[in-house]
Amino acid sequence: MHIPVLRQEVLEVLAPTANQNFIDGTGGAAGHTLAILEKSAPAGRVLFFDWDIETIARAKEIIAAQDAKLLERVIFINDSYVNIAAIAASKKFKPVSGILLDLGLSSDQLEISGRGFSFQRDEPLDMRYSLNQELTAREILNHWEEREIARILKEYGEEPFARQISGAIIKNRKIKPILNTAELVSLLVQVIPPKFQHARINFATRTWQALRIAVNDELDNLKRFLPQALDILAVGGRLAIISFHSLEDRIVKNYFRNLAKEKKAKLLNKKPIMAGESEINRKTRGRSAKLRAIKKI
Numbered sequence: 001m002h003i004p005v006l007r008q009e010v011l012e013v014l015a016p017t018a019n020q021n022f023i024d025g026t027g028g029a030a031g032h033t034l035a036i037l038e039k040s041a042p043a044g045r046v047l048f049f050d051w052d053i054e055t056i057a058r059a060k061e062i063i064a065a066q067d068a069k070l071l072e073r074v075i076f077i078n079d080s081y082v083n084i085a086a087i088a089a090s091k092k093f094k095p096v097s098g099i100l101l102d103l104g105l106s107s108d109q110l111e112i113s114g115r116g117f118s119f120q121r122d123e124p125l126d127m128r129y130s131l132n133q134e135l136t137a138r139e140i141l142n143h144w145e146e147r148e149i150a151r152i153l154k155e156y157g158e159e160p161f162a163r164q165i166s167g168a169i170i171k172n173r174k175i176k177p178i179l180n181t182a183e184l185v186s187l188l189v190q191v192i193p194p195k196f197q198h199a200r201i202n203f204a205t206r207t208w209q210a211l212r213i214a215v216n217d218e219l220d221n222l223k224r225f226l227p228q229a230l231d232i233l234a235v236g237g238r239l240a241i242i243s244f245h246s247l248e249d250r251i252v253k254n255y256f257r258n259l260a261k262e263k264k265a266k267l268l269n270k271k272p273i274m275a276g277e278s279e280i281n282r283k284t285r286g287r288s289a290k291l292r293a294i295k296k297i
């Protein structure tokens, strides 16, 4: 069975009890949703968002395999969590006792989606969570201006060789469009000095992170989501967010701190909650996970 990141810790901060309603903004393989459904039995409901239609279909199968009756307590939404307030209102989903975001991509997207999320497979450079979006990684690489590409590599990837990489992209695409992951990896191999190619973090990680954030507008979506989530939470309701890199975590940390200062929410943890040793040993994704949570007052 799929054990989601920080499962126990998420249950502790969201503290679901019988018959409460929760929103899972990034439902994925339904690991957290199943845990919440168990604690909010017999009648608690989950509004389950995922931007990826294939993920929604798989989540339905996963939940049904556990117990088909659970599906009656889940409302599936194939949309971005950025539309959380409007969708919760249109579904008359309230009161909301807790909201969860587990940011980034799922292991299915990384391993079997065929959309170029992994630099270890040769796939089309797509990187969209939602196939209804127009912007793809191919579009950025083959049509954006050099300085815009350098900007996202620097800002979203914190890539020290952003200028060199963007320069090489422009040079290469004049000869032949950059269409697949293997082509981009071989371009990085040419540009990034060899001694930086053997660091602890793979040299392609930063470029991939930057492209994924840009394609899916991840930081902006998170910023737009936060005030809406606070707004639709019931007083005493909880908001929990798991982030995987410093750019996301900074947005969450600052927003939560300001709410605490303004006495709109109470921080449930001063320092982010990280995975324990057993979880870190079990899977790599847990290694960089940081959970922050607040309670609305």
Ligand SMILES: C[S@@+](CC[C@H](N)C(=O)[O-])C[C@H]1O[C@@H](n2cnc3c(N)ncnc32)[C@H](O)[C@@H]1O
Binding pocket: 004, 005, 025, 026, 027, 028, 029, 030, 031, 032, 033, 049, 050, 051, 052, 055, 079, 080, 081, 082, 102, 103, 104, 105, 106, 129, 221
């Ligand atoms: C890390 S996975 C979630 C895993 C899930 N918590 C579980 O227990 O299986 C993140 C999911 O969020 C989805 N996602 C990413 N951005 C989204 C957005 N803006 N709105 C809705 N879903 C999004 C992805 O498609 C992916 O399935």
